[in-house]
Amino acid sequence: MLVRDAMSTVVLTIGPAHTLRKASTLMAARRIGAAVVLDPDGIGIGILTERDILNSVGLGQDPDTERAHAHTTTDVVFAAPTWTLEEAARAMAHGGFRHLIVCDRGEPVGIVSVRDIIRCWAPLRQPAPA
Numbered sequence: 027m028l029v030r031d032a033m034s035t036v037v038l039t040i041g042p043a044h045t046l047r048k049a050s051t052l053m054a055a056r057r058i059g060a061a062v063v064l065d066p067d068g069i070g071i072g073i074l075t076e077r078d079i080l081n082s083v084g085l086g087q088d089p090d091t092e093r094a095h096a097h098t099t100t101d102v103v104f105a106a107p108t109w110t111l112e113e114a115a116r117a118m119a120h121g122g123f124r125h126l127i128v129c130d131r132g133e134p135v136g137i138v139s140v141r142d143i144i145r146c147w148a149p150l151r152q153p154a155p156a
Contacts, residue, residue, distance in 0.1 A: 030107035033136035042095030060125040063098045070100035104129045
């Protein structure tokens with residue numbers, strides 16, 4: 027199975043000036059754990075995850091004043107839609123992260139998460155054994 031079969035094609039994109047509160051509100055409303063940060067005048071494409079927001083709040087920083095650009099991961103590993111799920115899982119395990127931005131011709135076209143991969147690999151949900 028390929029990344030394109032598992033990835034979400036509806037990607038939340040935010041700008042670097044979004045506050046962490048706004049980013050977390052948008053992520054929570056969509057029940058997702060990461061947003062793509064697009065900064066054409068700066069870093070290009072980055073990712074902001076729920077863990078980045080949690081770390082900031084845990085440090086006592088104000089989510090109403092902290093901006094996405096200060097917490098965005100810019101050293102991003104990108105996946106191709108044609109990667110196998112094994113390649114994506116290996117990249118995640120090696121890098122210690124749970125989301126990969128999927129790019130095609132330099133443009134983000136999706137995100138694949140550990141949860142997406144598990145859903146593809148695990149059998150259909152069945153009731154837990156009694």
